[in-house]
Amino acid sequence: MAEFFTFREIADKLDLEVTTIRRTVRRLSKNSEITLLKRKTPTSKGAIVHCLNVDDSNKIIAYYENRNKSISGENIDETTVRRFGYFYIIQLIPEAMPNRVKIGYTDNLEARLREHQTSAPTAKYIGH
Numbered sequence: 487m488a489e490f491f492t493f494r495e496i497a498d499k500l501d502l503e504v505t506t507i508r509r510t511v512r513r514l515s516k517n518s519e520i521t522l523l524k525r526k527t528p529t530s531k532g533a534i535v536h537c538l539n540v541d542d543s544n545k546i547i548a549y550y551e552n553r554n555k556s557i558s559g560e561n562i563d564e565t566t567v568r569r570f571g572y573f574y575i576i577q578l579i580p581e582a583m584p585n586r587v588k589i590g591y592t593d594n595l596e597a598r599l600r601e602h603q604t605s606a607p608t609a610k611y612i613g614h
Contacts, residue, residue, distance in 0.1 A: 490523055490537040492530070500550050510546060511538065520545055574598065574614040578606040587612065 493511070497504045514520045520542040524534045538546065571593040578586050588609075592598040595614055602609045 490525060490539050491543040492525075492527055492535050492537050494529075494535075496538065496543055496546055500547060502550070507546065508536070510549065511536070514545075514549075572614045575612040576602055576609050577612055578602065578609050580608060580610060 493504050493507045497507045500507075511520060511522060515522050520538060523537040523539060525537045526532055526534055527537070571591055572595055573589070573591050574595060576588045576590075576599065577584060578588055588602065590598070595611070599609065599611060
């Protein structure tokens, strides 16, 4: 039996994107509800990847399974189900390559721009 599960394995089990799992783990780890692990796995070819132990993986799985059940019920609040988002266009390197853009979708424009700016510091929104 596995001691831990990668974000990819959890996302595949729930039929979600890895970024969704990453954001949920980030939010829940702030409250110390779960603990993030970093491990080398056979599927990562020696690279260190984010993982959760079995108990924390089960918490994430239960979180999404309960959330899906609550969508048909009356216990819905804005923090668990977001029904809005933004399509955006970002110039990654406007000073050198103004025609190179990233088109995407996010529910948090400020956070998404900051994520892009870690690899492209001068990135800026063209529109959203």
